[in-house]
Structures are given as C-alpha cells and as structure tokens.
Amino acid sequence: MSLIERRQRSSDEARTSQEARAIDSDTRADGGESEQERVNRRWQEILQETRVAQTGVQILFGFLLSVAFTPLFRELGMFDRGVYVAAVLLGAAATGALIAPVSIHRFLSGQRMKDALVAAAGRLMMGGIVLLALTIGCTVLLILHAVLPSSLAEFLAGAVMLWFAFCWYLLPWILRSRADKG
Numbered sequence: 001m002s003l004i005e006r007r008q009r010s011s012d013e014a015r016t017s018q019e020a021r022a023i024d025s026d027t028r029a030d031g032g033e034s035e036q037e038r039v040n041r042r043w044q045e046i047l048q049e050t051r052v053a054q055t056g057v058q059i060l061f062g063f064l065l066s067v068a069f070t071p072l073f074r075e076l077g078m079f080d081r082g083v084y085v086a087a088v089l090l091g092a093a094a095t096g097a098l099i100a101p102v103s104i105h106r107f108l109s110g111q112r113m114k115d116a117l118v119a120a121a122g123r124l125m126m127g128g129i130v131l132l133a134l135t136i137g138c139t140v141l142l143i144l145h146a147v148l149p150s151s152l153a154e155f156l157a158g159a160v161m162l163w164f165a166f167c168w169y170l171l172p173w174i175l176r177s178r179a180d181k182g
Helices: 003-032 035-067 071-075 078-108 114-147 150-181
Strands: none
Touching (some): 035 078, 035 114, 114 150
C-alpha cells in the first residue's frame, strides 16, 4: 500500500470514528447518559461556545475603544457620538456577560453546583449574544453613517440586525419547533 493510500485510509478511519462519536453523543444525549455526564457535557459545550463569542466581542470592543483616539473622532456629530457611546457600552456589557461564566465557575469550583452553573452560564450566554448583536448593529450603523447617506446607512444597519435576528434567534426557534413536532 502506498503512502498516499495509507494516509487516505487513516483519514477515512478518523472521519468514521468522529462520526461514530457524534452519533453516540447524540444517542447518549437523548437519555443514555447519567445526570453528571449530561451536566459535564453541557458545561463543555458552553465553554466552546463562549470561546467563539468572547473572541468576537473582544476584537470588536478593542476596535471601538481605539476609535475615540483617532483624529477624525472629533468631527463626529452628536448622532454618531451617541451611536458610538451606545456601541461601547453594549460592547462592555457583552464582554462582561460572555466572560462571566468563567468567573462564576472559578468561584463555585468544587462546590458541587455545576447544574446551577450551567443554567446561569446559558442565560449569560444568551444575554451576551443579544448584547453582541446590538453592539455589531451600532458599529455597522456608525461606520455606514460615516460613508453613506443617513437613510441608506440606517436601512442597511437595520437589514444587518434583521439578518442576525433570523440567523441567531428565528432559525434556531424554527428548527427546535420542527424537532418538537416530528
């Protein structure tokens, strides 16, 4: 067997193994896991989701903080300054909500409260994602308002917010309601 064939076979075996674990995970999530395993699995899922959201909000927040120190910032009108302030405050709130599960875990570690931790972290994640969407919406509005006519900037920022609402909230709700029916 050639080196290429061995690598392909190894890759195929790894993919099959990953698929089997995913199917096993789905099956176990439906009832084959203990309460402790379920809580641990949910906590690991929240940690992974938090890492993605934290990175995005921290990059965006860093960008927003730097804007105030640019020479053109002084030329912004009151509307743009208001949108900027809203974006910075929403970004700070999103950062706090998305990092909070780590702090809570640190304080509660070893207290046998993981189920309460998972519930609180899930709520903080949802709140943080709402705040992140609003931060992005304000940032898009601020940037577009600087380069486009006001009404077009507001329309496009609104369209972005509708897209987020669809992708982040409506689509999961639709999928969940379909799963509940079938």
